[in-house]
Amino acid sequence: MKINGKVKLAIAALVLAGCAFGGYHYYEGQQAAKQTAAVETTKAVRMDMKSTVSATGTIQPVDSVEVSSKITARLKSVLVKENDKVTAGQTVATLDAKDYEAKRDQAQYKVTNTQAEYDRISYLYSIGADTQKQLEDAQMNYDTAVSALAQAESDASETSIIAPIDGTVVGEPKTVGTMAVATSDNPTVIMRIADLSRKQIKAKVDETDIGNVKVGQQATFTVDTYTDKTFTARVTKISQTDTSNSWDTSSSSSSSSSSSSASVIYYYVTLDVDDPEDLLLPAMTARVEINTADTPDALAVPISVLKTDANGSYVVVRNADGSQENRYVTTGIYSDEYVEILSGLEEGEDIVSTYTAKKKSSSSSSGSRRGGPMF
Missing domain, CATH: 2.40.420.20 (conserved putative lor/sdh protein from methanococcus maripaludis s2 fold)
Known part of the structure; x- marks a missing residue:
């Protein structure tokens, strides 16, 4: 039985279609296998x-004072030097007292004279020889002299400079002969005394993290000089205003306000430090990790x-x-x-954990092209 040409073509077409279908499914299977394996x-x-907040701060003594004078005079003697231990009430320096002692003596002389004058006028008034007005003026002069004597005696006593706290002299004190100027805004700092037995960190925390920080949280920190040692600390205070008070627009110009709004906002966080070996020094940089959740x-x-x-x-x-x-x-x-x-x-x-980008169609790909036609 002969098979005509049309039948042969039909059979060939079916065979090709079957091969194509099988090849397509094989290809799809291979691609799926590759994708699954990938x-x-x-x-x-x-x-x-453990969740932590990172911050950078500075080591500071918890208690420290700048010792200044209440009167203006030259330093006559400095009785301590850097690193000396001092106790509260100890005399650490003296000022030249000559001028203030002279003023005290003059004030005392005036008190003596005005008292004698008051006694004389009081007697004359009692016998009708002086008036009430003269007696009142004598009383006022005496009271003024007594007040001036009290001020002169107070100034003379201020020539001894007393340590206000127990601690250590940090930094070099002023030298003998320096004029110690007493002003309300910028007095001369004769020396600084700090209690180095208690230290703290004043760290700056970014506004994005400050909400996670709470008083009482534990922290660890390192300093550059002891790279292989980790210290511990505890959060004791969180400032309620940012480091530059940028919210207070009443005290800044519009230009500074706009500049502050564009900058990063930080808040000060204070941490008490554990330093039983007394290794840390003021002004060291501390890199802090505050444990906010565990x-x-x-x-x-x-x-x-x-x-x-x-x-x-x-x-x-x-x-x-x-x-x-x-x-x-x-x-x-x-x-x-x-x-x-x-x-x-x-x-x-x-x-x-892998990311597979979605395939783009040719139309979307060409549609994303920018610019003019290419020649």
Whole structure:
């Protein structure tokens, strides 16, 4: 039986179609296998989570004073030097007292004279020889002289400079012969005394982190001079205003206000320092890590797998059959690399950690081209 040409063509067409169909499914299977093999996953695991806030600050003594004079005079003697230990009430320097002693003597002489004058006029008034007005004037002159004597005696006593607190002399005191000027706005600082047994850090915390910082939280910090040692501290105070008081527009010009609004806002956080070995010195730079949250045995995934959209945070979960789904989750604390998952995931579930870009059609690709036609 002969097969005509049309039948042969039909059979050939069917064979080709079958080959093409099989080849297409084989290709699709291979591509799917490659895609499945290319997907990288990580698991939701349990770990101890810790959230910290980083800040930089300066080591300072908790108590320190600038010792100045209440009167203007030259330094006659300085009885302590840098690093000396002093106690409250100890005389640490003296001023030249000659001028103030002379003023005190003059005031005492005037008191003596005005008292004698008052006694004389009082007697004359008692026998009718002087008037009430003369007696009142004599009383006023005497009272004024007594007040002037009290001021002169006070000034003379201020020539001894007394340490107001227990502590250590930090820095070199002024030298003998220096004029100690007493002014309300800029007095001469004769020396500085600090209690170095109690230290603190005044750190600057970014406004994005300040809400997580609370009084009583523990912290660790390092300083450059002891690179292999970690110190501990505790938050004791959080400033209620930023470091530059940028909110107070009444005390700044419009230009400075606009400049402040464009800059980063920081708040001062004070931490008491544990330094039993007395290693830390004032003005050292402290790099602080404040422990703001601590959750043991928390369910966590890497931050890199967490995604967000208008509905919230989610991760891509790969099911047992290889299919993928977007799973919305509730997050807790963040560490440097991981985020705590409060709900939405179970321990051991596979989370897709690779990113696959969506393929663009030729029309959308050409539609995204910018500029004029190419010649």
